[in-house]
Amino acid sequence: MSNPSKLMKVLAVIGISSVVALTGCGKESSTASSEFIGDQVDYKIIGIDPGAGLMKSTEKALKEYDLKDWKLVEGSGAAMAAALDKAYKDKKPIIVTGWTPHWKFAKYELKYLADPKGVYGGDEQIHTIARNGLKDDHPSAHALLDRFEWSPDDMAKVMVAIQEGKKPEQAAADWIKDNGAKVDEWVKDIPKAEGKTLKLAYVAWDSEIASTNVVKQVLESKLGYKVEMLQVEAGPMWAGIAGGDADAIVAAWLPTTHKDYYDKYQGKFEDLGPNLNGTKIGLVVPSYMNIDSIEDLKKK
Incomplete structure (x- = not known):
């Protein structure tokens, strides 16, 4: 434009933001x-499954x-992962x-959003829980379950293999072989x-699919058991152990996620202790998002 003063007058009338909107200049993601x-x-x-400790x-x-204006969307672990994948590929904001x-x-x-109020608690553990009487009925299985312990890196290898297309039983078998x-050491003597x-009960979380399949494979291939896997929600999983309909779980997130069930059925199961240390729960966002704390969700 040959007349700068005329351009400034135009900008003053329609506003800089309107010019940006019209031209696309200065567009932000x-x-x-x-x-x-x-x-x-x-x-x-x-969110994930309604009633899960993480949801509570x-x-x-x-x-x-x-955070009165916010809504927690119920769904499943798979639905959450699909929503995250779509948002991540498009570099869109999302909180899961x-x-x-x-x-x-x-x-x-x-990244996890900081939780200065400590609502989600600290690091958790995943425990192995057996029904009362399992040690007398199945001493070999009880011994293996009592010894079963692995690391988050071990679990991640199985989970990633499943996510990349391997069937859970094959991913578990490959990990056992490697x-x-x-x-x-788990099965020695x-x-x-x-x-x-x-019967092993589990919830359909990627972590529990991985661990339960590994334990199933070891019980079958090393100790000769025939193992049935029972996929249920968290409530029925704990009820099954307490009532004797399931023999064991390697999927108890404590002390926070499954606290209500642990307290409800106390005395009706045997806690064999942690099989994995270093778990964590909370609100998660892609690292490209300019937000660091749950407190940032409240409009100032």
Whole structure:
């Protein structure tokens, strides 16, 4: 434009923001926008199964941090992962309920939002829980379950293999083959129990699919058991152990996630202790998002 003063007059009349909107100059991505995060994600936190301990903790977090405008969306672990994958590929903002170990932390660059009020608690453990009487009925299985312990890295290898397309039983078998020394320690000097049947209950979380399949494979291939896997929700899983309908679980997240069930059925099961240390739960976002704490979800 040949007349600069005329251009300045035009800008003054229609406004700089209108010029940006018309020309596309200065366009920002949704992740770099100064717009409040609640508006960017429609005040939604993508959750998992209703009734899960993580969901209850998140509902508590909404109250503790006075996030009245926010909604926790119920769904499943798979639905949450699908929503995260779509948002991540498009570099869009998203907030999900998350836990570690989980394959998503190996696939994406993610971060937990700081929880200064400590609503989600500290690091958790995953415990092995047996029904009362299992030691007398199945001493070999009880011994193996009591010894079963692995690391978050071990679990992550199985989870990633499943996420990349392997069937859970194949991913478990491959891990067992690659970690023979560790597995041999689990079963050392334990008598075989050829043909005896055992029921392992689990929730359909990626972490528990991995661990339960590994334990199933070891019980069958090393000790001769025939193992049935029972996929249920968290409540029925604990009820099954307490009532004797299931023999064991390697899927008890404590002391926070499954606290209500642990307290409810106290005395009706045997806690064999942690099989994995270093778990964590909380709210998770992609690392490209300019947000660091749950407190940032409250509009100032």
